[in-house]
Each structure stands twice: as C-alpha cells, then as structure tokens.
Amino acid sequence: MSTIRQLADSLGLSITTVSRALDDYTDVSALTRARVRAAAEASGYRPNAAARRLRRGLTEVVTMVLPTAHGRFDEPLYIELLAAMGPHFVKAGYDLTLLTAPPGDEEIKTYRRIVEGRRADGIIVVRARRDDARIRYLLTTDTPFVVMGRSDVVGDYSLLDGDGMKAFGVATERLLALGHRHIVHLAAPSAFTFSTLRRTGYEAAMHAAGLQPCSVESAAETDPAYAVALHILADENRPTALLCATDRMAYGVLRAARELGLRVPQDLSVMGHDNLPASGQTDPALTTMELPLADTGERLALMLLERIKTPDAKPVHDIREVRLIERGSIAPPMTL
C-alpha cells in the first residue's frame, strides 16, 4: 500500500531521488542509495505496477493463448512447457498471462484485444497450423512473437520446432536395423505441417534402404487410429512394424493388436512420437520420440525475450533434435 511519495517523505528526499536510487542511477550518492534501499526494504515498498507500466509505456507482460476446442485442452505437455518458461519470464520481470480461446473468429478477436489494447509486450503462439490466421495477423502488427511448431505462412518470425523429419528417418532406420522390412507409417492428416515432415522422413529412409514406403493416413487420435490399424493388421500380408505419427495414434494401434491377438513386440513393433505421460504406462511401454520440454520452454522464453529486446534482429528458426526413447514396444521381427 505504500507509495514512493510516502517513502520519500519518510526519508526527507524527493521522489525523484528515491526512484533513481532504486533504479541504480549514478547521480545519487552511495550513502543515499543505501538509505533508500534500506528504507524500501524495511517498509516493503513495491512500485505500483500499473503506474510504472503506464509511465514506461510497456506492459511487462507476455501472453500465451491456449487453443481450446470446446472448452477443453487435453494437452498434458503444455503445463510442463509453461512451468519451464516461468522462471525465465520471472527473472526478466515479465508476467505470463494465460488466455484461452477456441480456434476461429473468437481466437483472432482475442489476439486483436491483446495487440490493440497493448496488453502484452510479446506473444507465444503454440500448436502452429499450416494456414495459421494467428501468424498472418501478427505479421501485420509490430508485436513481437514466437511460434512453436511450423506453419506454411511465410514471413519474418522466430519459431521453434522438433526436427520431425530427421527423427522419423532415424526411427525408420532403427526399425530397419532390427531387421524389419515391411514397415508401415500411420500418418496424421496432411493439414498439419508436422505430419508432412514426419512422413517425408520415413519415406526418405525407406527409399534409401531400397524399400517401398507405405503411409496410411488417419485422424491423429486414438479411436480413428485404432480403426485403421484393425484394417492394416487384419491383412494377410501385414507389416511387422507400425510407425505412428503420434503417441495417441500408437495407443490405438496397441489396442487393435491386443484385440487381434498379436503380441507386441514379438508379432508387431510399434513406435509413436510425443512421449506423453501415458506412454510409460502402456504394456509394453511405448517406444517413442520426444522434444525435451524443459529445454524447449526455456528456449522459447529466451527467444521471445530476445525478440522483445531487439525487434529488428533477424528472427531465428530453431529446429531442435528429437530424442528417441526406446522402450519395450519394438524388437526384431519374429522369423515366421
């Protein structure tokens, strides 16, 4: 509740001097600075955030908008991401405000409110889409932002994403090394950028091995993947390994295999991507790939802060290595 004026009065100083003492200006004597510091500490003085923001013309706020479809947001990963970003924003003196908006009109309105109302110094866009209206809008403004994931929208902006193409190449090679020859890729809808990249990685590796790639598309959820997997696995000439674009899809495959009496990994190797918390608990535990979230959050936060500090610097594209997490769901194919 204390103001800088009360503090100044109690010290017999002007508010100018108190302000400058607390802000490490050189035109206040060491003695005075010490006195002010001590008094501020003792009285628990904190500058009123609204006042300083108004005067300084900045918000000390960064914003992230959760794209919540029908009020839900079933993405356990993001809480870790937020937790990892938190300390960096705190250290830099920024508050992170978290908003929610369903994709669509409402979403863009939310972004407009942030930008036009000057409610944030920077924005984090997550779950990039191929044709992303958020990115298109932000490019027309001068609000600094960073994107997690890749989009087809062209323009100068910083982004961070896992190297899905390389990861799926490596994953395919791993399966090949185990002796698999008939490997099918269960792909996510090509509307997602990540889907195309992962698929490309898989197909390139197959070609390099002189094998014919085979990608089957399905919605990126457990149930649709389950249905598609039932089909694939019921076939006479079924594959010995199924490389899934996401863990959720892999869960569907595991269920389908169980139902058809196929043993994993003896009869079928399964791999996913994301390393969801659930993937350590499936039976057998799922082999998967992971973009380490702690690092990612940290990097994303630093990228945004950098963007805010020097908006004219060249945006960076950080494509990060994805880690292969090998668990029990893959093995050499049984020789029949």
Place this chain on the structure above:
Amino acid sequence: MSTIRQLADSLGLSITTVSRALDDYTDVSALTRARVRAAAEASGYRPNAAARRLRRGLTEVVTMVLPTAHGRFDEPLYIELLAAMGPHFVKAGYDLTLLTAPPGDEEIKTYRRIVEGRRADGIIVVRARRDDARIRYLLTTDTPFVVMGRSDVVGDYSLLDGDGMKAFGVATERLLALGHRHIVHLAAPSAFTFSTLRRTGYEAAMHAAGLQPCSVESAAETDPAYAVALHILADENRPTALLCATDRMAYGVLRAARELGLRVPQDLSVMGHDNLPASGQTDPALTTMELPLADTGERLALMLLERIKTPDAKPVHDIREVRLIERGSIAPPMTL
C-alpha cells in the same frame, strides 16, 4: 495506439464525454453515445489497460502460482483446470497470470510480490498442504483468494476439494460388493490432507463391514509404490485387492503385479484416484476416481470472482462429489 484524446478530438467532444459514453453513463445523450460507439469501433480504440488500472486502483488480474519442484511440474491435470477457468475470467474482464515458484522461501516471496505490489485482485492456491505457509500468509492480508484442496490452516477462506473420504468409502464398498475381504489401502504420506481423508474413508468402510482395515504408507509416486507393492504382494497371505491413494501409485502396483506374475484383475484388483490420462492406457485400464476438472475449474473461477466482488461474504467450502470410473482392473476375487 489510439488514445481516448484522439478519439475525443476526432469527434469534437471532451474526453470526459467519450469515457462516459463508452461506460454507459446516463448523462450522455443517446445520439452522442451512438456516435462515440461507432467511432470507437471504427478506429479500433481500446482503453490503455495500465492507465485504467492505475486510475481505478484495481488490476483486472488474477494469479495462480504453480508449485514447481525443481523446475518441473508434472501435473497434466492443471492444464485442463486452467483451460476450464479461462473463459470465465475472460468474460469477467480478468487476465489470468501464471507464475511458477518452487515451494519454500521463494514461493512466499512470490506471493508477497503479488500482494504487496498489488499485482492481482485475487489468487488461486492449488495443491493445498496440511501446514500451508501460503494460506497462512494470505490470511494476514486482505487479498481475496480461493484454495483447491484442503489444509489444516484454520481461518475464513473459500476452498474447493473432492470428497476423498466419501469416494474411498464408496470404492471400498465396491470392492466388498465384488466379494473382496482382504483389501489393503496403499496410502500417501499423511503430510497431505487428502491422504488422511482417503484413508479414513477406506477404514470406516472396512469397519462397517466388520473387517480389519490395513493401510500401508508410501511416497505418492510410482517407484516407491512399486517397491512397497512388491513387498505386500510377495507375502503368502497377500490381499486380493489394493486400493491406492493415487493413480501414480497404482501404476507402481501394476508393475509389481506384472513382475510377480500376478494377473490383474483375476489375481489382484487395483484401484487408483485422479484419472490421469495414462490411466486409460494401462493394461488392463485402471479403475479410478475423478474430480471432474471442467466443472471444478469453472467453480473455482466463479468462487474467486465472487470473493473479489464481495470480500465480506461468508467464504464457502465446496466439497465435490468424486466420480468412480470403472475399468478393467477390478473383478471378483478368484476363489482359490
């Protein structure tokens, strides 16, 4: 970038009138109000948040601090909670700022910063602890807050929690109804309030059935629970059902059972609590209990808004029903 002054000038009105027109005061004519509205809309005018907050003396911000141990926060549930609260805060004109702090000194400092710097109109405290320094501190201030979970700290504050006692009573009865007689409860450390409540519910139900309850304590994580479960299940006279305080502990039990060659649910029934995303993917899928998060988030948000609006109203204690989610991990005990 537009200010109210520019808008006023462009209309040939005073800023007073513009401000009051936009705020539905009665002392501005309908015609003027319409003109102002239209011009504001057209120019995309948004009041500067910092200025209005300074003048009004409120922040239009509510805060939640994630208790992150060693920089991580492995609690997938909270993202859903946040997603559920979001729309209600947006509707009421509040921004939600999300901070992180490791439990301990740093945590209390963070709360002081919020309170003393007047950085939020209200606070959400999650993961209440039995002796909770955050609650003790907040009670000494006049900052409105609501607590998720229960604590031993006494005082007038609003809280929301699942009725763990009742839920574990019901769960125990369900196992009894299936025919189990030798049911062991794997309890979380008694430092957590929820642990004591769940244990009480279990023990009461056992007593009511004329059976001797048996609770074994373990850290509320997978690995410790695994170790304890190995012990319990290796015993000659092992239980036919293990009721776990949390899903994570149940995962440990499932692993231990698998390793000992015990089939679930034929040889051992297992139950957990939380309904983590992973619990639908275990084999067999875990029977568990859930505090519906969408409802909870909504309720929590409304409780806080209420608390902000009328701080003198009597605080409410909302103990919510927990839903039993029956999956494949429980069955009648095999008659040996």
Place this chain on the structure above:
DNA sequence: CTAACAATCCAAAACGTTTTGGATTTTTGA
C-alpha cells in the same frame, strides 16, 4: 415570465510512477 429542474456536456484533478531539464553544492585544475 421566472424559478426550478432535467439533460447534456466538460475542465481539471487524480492515480503512482519515471524522466526531463535544471539547480545547488562540492571538488578540481590552473
């Protein structure tokens, strides 16, 4: 016709900072 009242508008103060542009005192250099 006038006093009272209603309707509509506005100038200026206030919110609590930071920053500008000196003012005053002390020290230094020649």
Place this chain on the structure above:
DNA sequence: TCAAAAATCCAAAACGTTTTGGATTGTTAG
C-alpha cells in the same frame, strides 16, 4: 583564488485513463 567540472539533488511534466464537481443549455411548473 577563481572558473570549470563533477556530484548530488529536485520540481514539474508526462503517461492515458476515470471521476469529481460544476457549467451550460433547454424544458417544465407555477
């Protein structure tokens, strides 16, 4: 010793709103 320079301080302006306390005009009642 005196002018210049350095050190230290401060009054006042500014940030963009909202709100207070009228001022002005038009309308109504007697």
